[in-house]
Amino acid sequence: MITMEKVFSHTRQNDSTQTLTKKLRGVGLRATRQRLDIGNLLFSGKDRHVTAESLHDEAVAAGIRISLATIYNALNQFRDAGLLREVLVDPSRTYFDTNTSSHHHFFNVDNGHLTDIPHDEISVSCLPTLPEGQIIDGVDVLIRIKPDA
Amino acid sequence: MITMEKVFSHTRQNDSTQTLTKKLRGVGLRATRQRLDIGNLLFSGKDRHVTAESLHDEAVAAGIRISLATIYNALNQFRDAGLLREVLVDPSRTYFDTNTSSHHHFFNVDNGHLTDIPHDEISVSCLPTLPEGQIIDGVDVLIRIKPDA
DNA sequence: TATTTGTTTAGAATTATTCTAAACTGTTGA
DNA sequence: TCAACAGTTTAGAATAATTCTAAACAAATA
Ligand SMILES: [Mn+2]
Ligand SMILES: [Mn+2]
Ligand SMILES: [Zn+2]
Ligand SMILES: [Zn+2]
Numbered sequence: 001m002i003t004m005e006k007v008f009s010h011t012r013q014n015d016s017t018q019t020l021t022k023k024l025r026g027v028g029l030r031a032t033r034q035r036l037d038i039g040n041l042l043f044s045g046k047d048r049h050v051t052a053e054s055l056h057d058e059a060v061a062a063g064i065r066i067s068l069a070t071i072y073n074a075l076n077q078f079r080d081a082g083l084l085r086e087v088l089v090d091p092s093r094t095y096f097d098t099n100t101s102s103h104h105h106f107f108n109v110d111n112g113h114l115t116d117i118p119h120d121e122i123s124v125s126c127l128p129t130l131p132e133g134q135i136i137d138g139v140d141v142l143i144r145i146k147p148d149a
Numbered sequence: 150m151i152t153m154e155k156v157f158s159h160t161r162q163n164d165s166t167q168t169l170t171k172k173l174r175g176v177g178l179r180a181t182r183q184r185l186d187i188g189n190l191l192f193s194g195k196d197r198h199v200t201a202e203s204l205h206d207e208a209v210a211a212g213i214r215i216s217l218a219t220i221y222n223a224l225n226q227f228r229d230a231g232l233l234r235e236v237l238v239d240p241s242r243t244y245f246d247t248n249t250s251s252h253h254h255f256f257n258v259d260n261g262h263l264t265d266i267p268h269d270e271i272s273v274s275c276l277p278t279l280p281e282g283q284i285i286d287g288v289d290v291l292i293r294i295k296p297d298a
Numbered sequence: 299t300a301t302t303t304g305t306t307t308a309g310a311a312t313t314a315t316t317c318t319a320a321a322c323t324g325t326t327g328a
Numbered sequence: 329t330c331a332a333c334a335g336t337t338t339a340g341a342a343t344a345a346t347t348c349t350a351a352a353c354a355a356a357t358a
Contacts, residue, residue: 029335029336030323030325030334030335032324032335033323034337035336051314052314053314067337067339068315068338069316069337069338069339070338072314072315072316073316088237088238088239089237091235091237091240091243091345092313094240094315106280108280108283121276121277122273122274122275122277123272123273123274123276124271125271125272125273125274126271126292127271128267128270128271131257131264133296133297134255135295135296135297136293138292138293139290139292140291140292141288141289141290142237142288143277143285143287144286144287144288145279145285145286146283148282148283148284178304179304179305179356181305181354181355216306217307218309218346218347218348219306221345221346222306222307225347241314241315242344242345243346
């Protein structure tokens with residue numbers, strides 16, 4: 001079947017692609033096919049926590065042709081641009097978080113799953129005085145959880 | 150000069166070595182020369198934060214003959230035994246902490262230095278409900294700091 | 299002391315991540 | 329519309345932290 005999308009694929013794009021293109025250009029990155037594909041995986045539904053490997057597997061499963069090196073490049077560029085946050089939970093791999101707002105995490109040590117804790121559901125009273133001449137760059141709270149008993 | 154320590158070196162050991170030996174045996178580890186050397190570096194003065202590489206460099210500088218593999222083995226065994234804690238701050242290397250009590254950290258993103266925050270100098274109000282059937286394994290607060298301006 | 303079991307270590311292997319450099323593509327100004 | 333340029337992708341090599349292997353060695357035990 002021939003659709004309008006197909007016919008005008010060189011000049012027309014769907015909504016999410018336009019939004020993504022703006023988002024990428026907004027941070028000084030070209031809207032390449034690979035970045036749009038990754039962006040669609042990352043920024044289309046709810047917030048996500050991914051690793052380079054998990055995202056690459058997902059892309060491959062979705063029939064997207066993209067190298068692992070490009071996934072690494074894109075994740076690092078997106079992070080540097082503020083489109084993603086890096087979350088420290090596992091010393092053996094780097095997690096990226098599409099939720100860039102200030103929030104915290106549950107980390108299931110049993111299965112490696114990360115869950116967001118909304119910013120307002122936790123309160124850190126930061127009484128300690130900072131070292132001289134230093135300011136806060138960020139506060140991360142990680143609550144490690146495990147199966148009962 | 151001939152000292153008592155030297156003469157009786159096979160049967161007598163100094164205080165810190167005896168203490169360390171007990172500590173190691175207490176967790177089911179033999180008090181080998183290498184573990185005692187590492188233990189002396191780790192548990193003699195104030196609390197410390199080290200990486201395998203930094204501790205190995207320190208040992209070498211102190212004239213201690215020990216392989217990097219043994220440092221890795223010992224750090225992992227000490228952690229498993231509860232003599233050390235692993236601290237997540239840098240996705241590219243593993244930090245170990247001689248302070249195993251519940252406490253938190255400042256992490257200077259500029260120079261990589263870790264500083265303890267005493268347990269009572271920070272308060273985390275954990276309002277969020279845990280996922281079903283899960284219990285808390287630990288809570289880590291990391292305050293990333295950087296030079297002013 | 300002889301035996302056993304745990305430990306150390308050199309060097310190889312593993313693995314996440316980055317790098318290199320050549321092919322390719324998005325952007326832009328004419 | 330398109331040439332030219334700068335940015336991007338990628339295969340494969342390189343890097344680096346960490347773990348593994350297996351042989352030599354040392355601590356515990358009887
Ligand atoms: Mn990184
Ligand atoms: Mn480890
Ligand atoms: Zn998150
Ligand atoms: Zn500490």
